[in-house]
Amino acid sequence: MILVLMIGILLLGGIACWLVAQRSAMAARYVALIAVIMAFVIPLGWFIQNKPAITGANKWLVQYQANWIPAFGISFHLAMDGLSFLLIQLTFLLGVLAVLCSWNEIRERSGFYFFNLLWTLAGIAGVFVAMDLFLFYFFWEVMLVPMYFLIAIWGDFNRRYAAYKFFIFTQTGGLLMLLAILALYFIHGQQTGNYTFDYFALLNTTLGGATGRWIMLGFLIAFVIKLPMVPLHNWLPDAHSEAPTAGSLILAGLLLKTGAYGILRFVLPLFPQASAAIAWWAMLLGVVGIVYGALLAFAQTDLKRLIAYTSVSHMGFVLLGAFAFNEIALQGVVMQLLTHGVSTGALFVMAGMLKERLHTRDINQMGGLWTAMPQMGGLALVFVMASLGLPLLGNFIAEFLILMGSFPVNPVLTVIASVGLVLAALYSLRIAQKVFMGQLQVVSERPADLSAREWIIMACLTAAIICLGLYPQPVFDLVKGAFFVTGYQLPVAGVSN
């Protein structure tokens, strides 16, 4: 029930924002903030109360099921396990920050803005807890539309193009997934006579060679577009760089995670054989993504675009790890989801702050900002280092585990992926160098350092990334208890030597 409550609060909060904003924009901001904080606190509070029960091998923390379209075996089935819980917490944490960083940035039509923001969050949260494939697809699309508006209305100069591209890419994948879901539904129905979209029932479907592979590809394409995987990544740089700050934060921090979540939750358990069959290719594409994203990131002069390409690179690790099929790599993948959300999100927030002050995203027009903004410079450095995978920060743990886990499976690709770490250093340092180092450019006014609100945002993110770096064990425990103990059959690695 708390899950319904959680999503419901966001949906209602969104509508409330819209209505309230007719009178006062400030009120809309507070409503949005309160709604997200409530959504954040509800599962957290529940978790703290029930902690002992969870750390056991109890797989599903909470379930809720209601009939929806019984004629097609569709039900409104929500459930949460450790993985979902973590991602939901990430969602709402970043959600709170997204509201905060839109505080002053969005001056017009803020009611509608927060409506979209909250609905996107609701959609994302829904994706993480939906246990009915139809419902999953439903939420998958729900998060898309408000996001489209966020980009198309409050975006930058080239926003319409970016919004189209974003929408069309993801929708293509989504529809293919829909086809695959249907195929799965019918195959399962024919096998068992029970036509249902329920995840747990579908887990028992046995799928033969070619059919299974096609259906799996349907799912996989949707997820890797979202992830994104090279060469299906082209929506990402445009969408990320044109979106407003909060939009970029949510895109990078959360939307990409839904793709990875999909792979972990659906592709691997539903299609173990088919996944094993294409594992090598998936890993290869992951590695290509790591290297290619890094190369492109290095070439960019637009700060947000640069960061966007780093996401491509980082998400390559996810693909690599997910298809290594062992616990170390998969735990690394989960970790990567969290840390990438935090670190890249922080970089986008930073880019947004810079844009607010300098009115440009071109790093050639920046430089020497450390002098003017020592606090931001220091914090920026933390996240630059996070993005290049410095130990002590969460990203290192994630990438280390992914590489560690995939090394025995495929040493060559892992070694190439490790080269990505050098490239990561290249582009990350380039950010630091171009933006914060060098001579302070002559600008009309000296940009101000962080305000208190911005401090809160950055402090939260910094604390999160350091905590994840130094004491990640709770995350692993949660995921392990929920994910690897029961019922999760890992595909047998197809490639090993």
Added chain:
Amino acid sequence: MNQLLAYIPAFPLIGFLILSLFGRKLPKPVIATIGAGTVCIAAIITIVLGVSFLQTPPAGGAFHQLLWSWFKVGKLSIDISLQVDALTLVFIFIITFVGALIHIYSTFFMWHDGDYARFFASMNLFVCAMLLLVMADNLVLLYLGWEGVGLCSYLLIGFWYEVPSNCRAANKAFLITRIGDTALLIGLFLLFRELGTLNIQGILQQAPAHFTTGSANIVLITILLMIGGMGKSAQMPLQTWLPDAMAGPSPVSALIHAATMVTAGVYLIARMHGLFQLSPVTMTIVAIIGACTLLVAGCSALAQTDIKRILAYSTISQIGYMFLALGVGAWSAAIFHFFTHAFFKALLFLAAGVVIEALHHEHNIFMMGGLRKRMPIVFVTFLAGAAALSALPLVSAGFFSKDAILWYSWSAANGNVFLWLMALAGAFITALYSTRLMLVVFWGEPKTPVHEAPAQGMIIPLIVLAFFSVTAGFIEWPHNMMHLTLFSDHVQKVLPETIMKAYLPSEWFFQAIAALVTGAGIYLGYTMYYGKAGVRWQQSPGLASTREFLFSGWKFDQLYNFIFVKPFLFLTRINKSDVIDRMYNGIAQGSLRLSNWFSVSQNGSLRLYIVGVLAGILFIITLQLLL
């Protein structure tokens, strides 16, 4: 005693946190107190710990402290836990003790700098990271420290970030070491795959049983670890970053790029000696790399004009000696050289810092001169350092350590005559450039006015270090002289003893040759650079190209530029707007074109529409006819 371990890195860490969070609001004296004080406390704790270690050696030869379990996934279980054994003790002593001196020096040296707090924050963080590196009981924690020192090195090289070239130097340092780090990381993966653990003790215990000597895996692992070490320790071919790293403030060069961080590679190889012993091939490679590096860097040092760059090349060269020693299996000699080198090289850098400060940031040695009279204390301490560097027999610490290496490069089981000759040539060159440096800077005509006398606080560390530069060698005497082996006894609690060749000639003979070569080097330097001669050499046209070649560090930078940097930049430049995007744009364009074609059919002509209907029925009927 175990409980004390955590405090050693903790104090610098606390210093870092305070300074980085509140540093901007604190007055300078407070900053100085915190910055230097925390390191001093760490040094005191270290000494207490060291005394206790020597008096009552702990069970198992090491102190242990488990702080918390870092992460535990599947078979992989990594703790944050510290360990101090004899080898580590040497390192933490140097780190905290020399570190503390340099911090004290810095409080005065950096007094006029605007970013006082940032400097000390970074330095404290560095000390903390370096301590973690050497105290880590597993390789992942070691890697954390390893990267941490890289970060601090980056921050401190680019400390004066307004100057673009400094930033470039910082980037270069970070990137090149990063290459090594990545190799190290891959090595860790391989190790874990083979042994299922990353705990150092565990690895060293399991390795002999698991690997057969010289098998492919072990060779690969050790080579990867070695590359990691090469990156950090600026060995060929990854040495090019260190000279540029001199862009940082002098105390940084002293602490990071001379005394401590650059020897991390040495530490790593020494720490993992159990693996290296299983792979003779790698040992040989290490030795050869060390030998080559010491020659190449030494030659480069001959041609430099920037005082700090000379010292930087000499650092590379000296670490080359350490690698050589490691390669031939002279473990304790390598560590001993590290020990003495830390003192005298730190001293040289600090003294150079004083000189540079006094001469309005003048780096060129040919613009100096005649400082002997005007800065006598600096001169004396510098002399002590230079003597140690050129290994002046018996009166310098450098002699004892370097002599041991020269001896082992021949006499150890892995050693041979070529290595020995190269090391000998290196000794000659070292003496030569040391002399050159001394003569050009301290003798001759004054060329730049001295701006002010150095503060007392800067002089004291110089004196302390000079004292150690002279005396640190006395704890370990060659076998044939006094056979005092305090140091190697200590270190050999961890490291194996050097395996010697059978039927060796007398050690005296070698010592004599070494001393002779050093003398020759000094003499040659004297003839070349005393008085006006130096300028003549510096300007002689016949040697211009050679000098150019050496000056640029054997053109390694240009080579890398050509092989890696330019293609990379080219690649990124041409693909800035992502070729794959073209594909999708093409699809979009295609659809639009199709749309235009189709819309021709919507030309409003009723007759065309009728033709459309006709076409439809024709299609249907024809289909029927065909089927």
Added chain:
Amino acid sequence: MSTLFYISSIVAVASTVMVITRYHPVHALLYLAVSFLSVGMIFLSLGAPFVAALEIIVYAGAIIVLFIFVVMMLNLGRETAQQEKEWLQPKVWVVPSILVLILLVEMIILLFSDNKDIMRISVVDPRKVALSLYGEYIIAVELTGFLLMAGIVGAAHIGKHKRSSLHRFLQNGENGNGKAHTGVPPEQVSNEQTVLHD
């Protein structure tokens, strides 16, 4: 019978060809009348005298008259014929004609690929037709009334204009309309309309 059928068929086809090739609208309409008449003959030969009569009355009578009415009203005469001549360049008609001929050939091939059965000629007398019409198809007849009403109302509305001549025509239409709701059964409406066109 058979002879009648063939002769009238040939006449029908020939006159139809003339219809579609004439330039002058009145000529074309006259040929159209011939064509309809000969189709009426074919109906007779098929044993359907009732529809033969209707064909002549309604088609050849009413509808063609309606056309001529419009032609006259719009004063389409010689200029129109001239215009038609200009419009009907070979390049205008060759391609569509070829296409249609292809279609025709295909259809005929298909028709003859089927087995041919002998057709017995049997007279279906008007009585039978009437019984059927007002028996099982009564609803359809009513609906046809609606159909005609739709036609009239539509024509009335669209044609409504300042032209006086048009007005008269439409006046009629509206009258018929008016009667329709005063309770006249729909089938009568349809009859009335036919009469109207007469």
Added chain:
Amino acid sequence: MTDSAHMVLMVATVLFGLGLIGVLTRKNVVFMLISVEIMLNAAGLAFVAAGSKWQQPDGQVMFLFILAMAAAEVSVGLALVLQIYHQHKTMDVEDLKELRD
């Protein structure tokens, strides 16, 4: 040679085709309507033939309905023709091209 339904059908088809040619080749709206009438007539012929074949009145009934429909259609069509002529002063369908992409 006997009268077969196919023979009648063939005549109907030919007439139908001729009507189609007429619709396609003429640019004058009036001629187009005339041609459509020919086609409808051909369809009626086919119905009557079919009715004769099965000895049912249905074919003829259908012809009646076609007749009614043709009348309705022609009346609306001609009204439109008038309107066009009034507005465009032409009968050429090719001049009616305001609605297009």
Added chain:
Amino acid sequence: MVLAMAAVVVILLIAFRASHTVIQVTGFVMMCGVVLAMWFVRDTLPREIPPLLVVDGMAALFTGLIIFSVLVVGLLSYIYFEEREENPKEYYILLFLATLGSAILTISRHFVSFFIGLELLSVSLYALIAYLRNRNNAVEAGVKYLVLAALSSAFLLFGMALIYMETGSMEFTAIAKALDAGGASVLFIMGLGLIVVAIGFKLALVPFHLWAADVYQGAPAPVTAFIATVSKIGVFAVLVRFALAIHLQQNTLAVTIFTVIAIACMIVGNVLALMQQNVKRLLAYSSIAHFGYLLVAFLSGNAGVGAGVFYLLAYSITLLAAFGIITLLSTRRRDADELSGYRGLFWRSPLMAAIFTVALFSLAGIPLTAGFPAKFFILTAGVQQHMWLLAVVLVLTSVMGLFYYLRIISTLFAAPPITPLKERTLHPFFYFATTASLVVLMVLLGYLGVYPSFIVENVREFLLIH
């Protein structure tokens, strides 16, 4: 039942002399009466009126759909014609006659009623399209529609004649019986082909679609809405009934033809719409594509009927909402069909933009709107019958479709130009009522999008009545 329908229309005619408002209200009440009647006689279904008509569950569904659509169209027409000060009396007669035609199509099971229904519909439509005869475009659209419709009627009749000649019957089930006895002969298939031409024309399937854009653009907005919904529903209903009767989906040739047509519809419709700047034309193209999707359901035979009905329902509501907006925004002089006129609508009148946006999302098949379950059910039907080619084409062309829907939406949300609001000449109540009804449509779209279960169950229940 049918007589009731006819009576309703006849009674309506009495109201001719009454004022516009009265007609409106009467019409509304009558239609509601029909719906209620249908609801009450539900239990007595199916009812046959031999030989022409049959009223079964499916017919009831389609008729309900038609009446619902007409109600909305009538509502829209009120404002539209009042503002233009046209005499709307004939308009309503024609509108209801056309509705009658369409309704007859849904219940016909005989060629005669099929034909007469179709003609009733078309003849009324000729006049309706050209109703605003002073606008050149209207007459042009009318002529184009007329000539093509007459042509297609000729094809239809000829096709029917061929089938009749072959089977000796014009009643669907009897035809099926004759077929079962003798198999599908060449003549029959040819007749079928000719009938397909006529149906294809009415449904604007490729390649008989060329008229659609012109007519949509030229006709008055409510009439366009009528063409897009009511007329197509009726024709689709009769197509389904005919196809089910003769088991069309088991005939390879017919399936091939329809598959090709469906694919062509999806591609051509969507491609044509890509760059279109005129909203009405764009909706025409999109409706071509949508009927391509619908053919997928049609091709999957019995299983697809439910999906088809649901799809048509969602589609009708959506289109009516969209055309409602167009109607409301149209000025006296011309219809609001230029896309540029919609720039920044959201900031000028958020409610209308919201309705329009929801409608467009529904057309694009985005969740939370009715279009999503509709498309989902169609895909379900397609996948169930293993029509992978069609399913994949459907998916890919939907993506293409997204582009132009998004194009409109982003126009709606773009920065607004400074334009005065349209002056409103009528009493505000009418605008309020119309807007309110559009809001109801939007809510319906949302409701169906989120909870289609109720409708799905009812549709199933109805379809079980044969």
